[in-house]
Amino acid sequence: MQVHSLYVYPVKSLAGIQVSSFQMDDFGPVGDRRWMIVDSEREFVTQRSNPELATVRTRMEAGQVFVDIPGEGEFLLEPGTDECRVRVWRDWAKAVYGAPGASDALSRYCGQAFRFVYMPDETFRRVDASRVTEYRRVSFADGFPFLITNLASLEELNSRLDNAVDMRRFRPNIVVDGAAPWEEDAWASLVIGDTGFSVVKPCSRCVVTTVDPDRGAKSGDLQPLRELGTYRRTPDGVIFGMNAIHEAAGEIRVGSPVNFATTENQ
Structure with missing residues (x-):
């Protein structure tokens, strides 16, 4: 597995930026x-x-x-x-x-x-304490510093849709290539490049997935959320992607290797 693409969102809910690499800090x-x-x-x-x-x-x-x-x-x-x-x-x-x-x-x-x-540097907004016992911070992201998605899972979803959607609908930070569809359900931890990540919880999805990122309008004919709801509904909601926290500062690049441990082998 390797990093397929990377995204940064300078302003919550505005268009993101696809980048070839990014640095990581406490946030x-x-x-x-x-x-x-x-x-x-x-x-x-x-x-x-x-x-x-x-x-x-x-x-x-x-x-x-x-x-x-x-x-x-x-x-x-x-x-x-x-x-x-x-x-x-x-x-x-x-x-x-x-x-x-x-x-x-x-x-x-x-x-x-x-x-x-x-959000200035001195602001400390804590990640969900019911999911992460460490005293870790997060920016204005919904709940955790990273959202990691699997390219193969998007391809499997698109095979069910009349009109394919792209990954921008799901607003990930890190997109992984080389895994099987929905393999991320079993991830417990990842090493991406030289940095370790703890996979905290599945990401429940909302109506933002129905917004066409090019038109800035909800799509009438593209409803990934409705289709996901037919087979990806869990106690955490309708899920796509995994929330994660990182173990240290560092850098990730497109093409960085990705290795994982599953809940079965930890």
Whole structure:
């Protein structure tokens, strides 16, 4: 097995960036989901309610994040000094508001009052303590630093669909090639390149998988979630991909070897 592709998402629920490699820090992939969008109640905003966010492109240059908002142009996201408490799922975390220009442009594009917020280094949002006993942190990602998916599982799903979908629907960080379909169900730990990962839980999927990432709209004829629900429903929900935490900082590249231990041989 080897790494097929890698993705980083500088802003939660905006378009991701496919990269040839990434560095890892305490949060996960460097720069991954350190930015987020909130509404007037400081609640997180995603493609679940606003699928048009998929068409807002992101790029990173020299550690800075830029967003390209359709009809508005490109903006540098700059953390301000005004602190706030923002909510992502059940967690309230300390953040800072971004400079207003990008937020105003995004609000015009979406027709709602939204703000960009940034998670500074001193914020510690803990991963789910019921799943990970270590005191580990996570950015604004849903719950864990990494989502790892299996290319063969997507191909098996696509064999059941009238119209194939691509992996961007599932917003992984690491895509593995060379495994059998659904082999990831048995993974307990992985070594990718030189870095160890603990596979924590299956990832339950939501309506974001029905959003066309190119059009920024929910698809009428492409329903991977509905099909997955016919044979991938578990106590954790309808699952595709595995959440994971990493053991150390380091670097992963496309083509890095992937080795695993299963629940049977640990």
